[in-house]
Amino acid sequence: MIASLRYEFAMQLRRPSLWIVYGLVVAVMVTVLDYWSLDLGVYEVSAPKEAMGVAAQIVVTLLPIVYGCMLADRLPRERVLRVDGILDATPSGRTARLIGKYAGVCAATAVPLAIAYFGRALLYVFVEGQPSALGWAAVTFLASILPGLVFVGALAFAGPLLLPPMVFRVLFVAYWFWGNVIPASLMPTLSHTVFSATGEYVRYGLLTPIPPGYGRASAVLDFLRPGYTPATAWLWIGVMIALAAAVLSLVRLHASRSES
């Protein structure tokens, strides 16, 4: 498991396209989405906890799309490269290898995202002179971004089981906007539910105050939108991890069924 984790991490991290695509999207984020100012008109930018919350909110609007798309071709890679024969003939367990690969590939794909986030936090420390922002950044990343990445990573990792990677990517982008970004009142959507991967349950339930008037309009699927409390924040983290585990078990099940 550790071997697969290490090598899959290294191979994914060294893909030039990973850095290029992330670079382009970060550029969009900085120029269009106020990642430079961190001022969405809700909180005081000078409050480090709130500012790091806003930074997280902006990061999870677009970067998970890159994260998912870069993950989408990893699962069938051994078969495509025809190394599966060699790997399967080793005494290493297939489940362990699968989990190691999932963890390694997801971790590598999250590195540029983490750099974008913690880079902004560092910049904040220098500009605002508040070192506590780094601590808040770490907490916000771990509690509100990471669980979402764990789930979305499993989803994108498993995607090519059903669809060719290119088709999956298109659908994944559509899913991301539909299920995470658009307002709940627009159409029936998973946005702002506990199944949405953006981490707002943790941000508003545990970390920062809820913006005034936020999420009041009633919408379809509102039963999936309990209020923002510490309990629902933990619930969301649990849901993300459970979904990831479920998706990965399906992948393993699929693999053992097609072993013949």
Added chain:
Amino acid sequence: MRIDVSDLTKTYKGGARALDGLSLVVPTGMYGLLGANGAGKTTFMRILAGLLKPTSGRVVIGGHDLATAEGRLAVRRTLGYLPQDLGVYPDLSARRFLDYIALLKGLHSRSARRRRIAELLEVVALSDVADRRLKGFSGGMLRRVGIAQALLADPRLLIVDEPTTGLDPEERIRFRTLLSQLAGDRTVLLSTHIVDDVAQTCRSLAVLGHGRLAFQGTVSELVSQAHRQVWTVTTSGPAPAAGRVVSALPEGAGMRYRVVSAAPPDPYARPVEPTLEDGYLALMDGRAP
């Protein structure tokens, strides 16, 4: 390590029957596996390596039954496998690729791993390019990487599926010699289309035809299949009509043909000593009708 195969059948999804009631005993040592394209050699080897489940039949390797998960694991621990359609990670260097496979094979000590990899890179003559990416390797170089990875964990059982295709003659001879040196107290199962590779390295062999056992025995027994069936004919006329022409060499104004045929293909044909290839062809011809 002895391999006992009984009544092994493999039918692929879609109905292709690749193995059809194959029963075979492979003793310790170097063992050749011959057969035409599509005869079932790769299917057989993938089953032995635990990559493919047979439709029916039983395989016991060194006392481990492949039908059980423990049996397959025990075999994998002592297995070196070189697949026919070998692939690698193009973005890793040869050394890093071998390191990854060594880790998967359970060589956990870093220093032991390093030593073993350096040793094997030397054996397959890749030390100079060990730190280059595999992306730039030629087909023959990749094969040698494949051979090195198969040998990593000092396997008791070595399954190599057409390892010499794509190697130049020198490299091919070096490699088959290496295999037979390795054999000793190990079992090396070598499949190939190059009959000479078997003739030069194996004492016994099996021939597969359409998923069944066409022959099992020693090299000299297969050679004797062509006993008094190999002829040379020198003629300036047309090629002999009877039998199978094995070679044709220009000689003076005419041609000298080597022919495998039960009866003399020509009144002036001279009998000659058969080779393993002649034996193989005689066997195939004898089965064809």
